[in-house]
Amino acid sequence: MLFNSLDFAIFLPIVFILYWFVVNKNLKHQNILIAIASYVFYGWWDWRFLALILFSTLVDYVIGVSLGKEQNLYKRKVLLWISIIVNLGFLGFFKYYNFFLDNFKSAFTFFGFEINANSLNIILPVGISFYTFQTLSYTIDVYKKRLEPTKDFISFAAFVSFFPQLVAGPIERATNLLPQILNKRKFEYNEAVDGLRQILWGLFKKIVIADNCATYANLIFNNSADYSGSTLLIGAIFFTFQIYGDFSGYSDIAIGTSRLFGFNLMQNFAFPYFSRDIAEFWRRWHISLSTWFRDYLYIPLGGSKGGTWMKVRNTFIIFIVSGFWHGANWTFVVWGALNALYFLPLLLTKRNRQNMEVVAGDSYFPNIKELGQMFFTFSLTVLAWIFFRADDMHHAMRYLSEIFSNSILVKPELFPKELLLLLNIFLLIEWIARKHKHALEGPILIKYKALRWTIYLAIIIFIFLFRTSDKIEFIYFQF
16 A cells, blocks of 8 residues: 555544544553555555565564573574574565575576576565564564563554554654553643644655656666766766755655554654765665664674774675675665775774754855755766666666766756746745754744745645656666
8 A cells, every 4th residue: 555545545434433532541452453455455465465574473473481481591582583584485486586696596607607596476475574573573582671561462563564654664662552552541742743844844845856866867877878967967966865855755655654543653764865974864764764774784793893904894794694685686785885985984984973953053145165965966876776766777877878988968858847846945945944954844834824834735746746647666676
């Protein structure tokens, strides 16, 4: 079920009314409703995969309860590894089986051996990368004794399948979301209203920004051989805004929807394109995944406390694994490795934490140095996104070689002025709101009612005026 669909527009009010007006006096009934609604939401794509998420839920629930009873360290490790193998096994099969098979065959062919093995027609379950990491974090936290295992299966099932963030995050920790599910919620009017604002802004980012950028980005990337370097650069910039509007828009809708039901999810994006270096960018982009890899992979590997070799090794591991998490293609691996190369100079010179505060926090405008830093970081990001978007490595290298050719100086074949103006307005709004959790949270909206409703109406009009005829799914559904 898509957030920007009529189905969801009908589904959400029904669940909201049942949740607050029918089962509001009984916490267990509320959690049963959340679990049922979540399974309906997920099964809307393909009901067959409900068995997969249910099995994953059962495995980690039983292992969690067993870890709570077991004190023997060896047996606890066995239980932990069962969870890791089952969860990553499912993820590996559905997402990476054909990738590894094809590369295995290619490697043997290179050495003169032929292997007869056919690829499988595997359908990737929507959101498997997200709920797999969510359940894994629960098992690991219980194993580390950071969290008491729950014996309430319904509540645990609601945690794993919580529909607002089930398909594309944020990847919630059990330490944050599960206690909220286990404890009584009450309706908070101000939270719900701001949740609606966040949903509205998320829809604007998806429908107006991401989908319109996607129209041109897809046209240019899919026909890159027909365009000059200047046009290809514009296509890369459009994809840069497409993926941001698409993914952060989804996160805004997910977080806003959760607030309607009394839940607070972690912030997943914090205006990353205003970052002054790549380390700041990764503190602001897909925060739930970045912190997941930091806490469950980077720190256990030793983090940045060891010698230079360990720092370099761990940095490449976390970025390459992050890239591979996104998809079974060498382009994602290279995208991750490229970001590691961007990050390493900052880490090795101990400047990776120099920009911890919001840019130009005490001013309306950035200074020349900050402006230059943001432009440089944004440029590095645009180049990296080319690998992320390209069909394969050959496509990516051809795309880049044309950008860095003389044709970068010719007049672009495509130059949609209306969309470029819209992106500048979008950037201005985000800049004004950069100290807040989302663009419509600013105090000016709370203080002046007339201005507040004028902005709401303008956004709704823009959504209807700029909606595309093609229904474009959220990018991260494929991950």
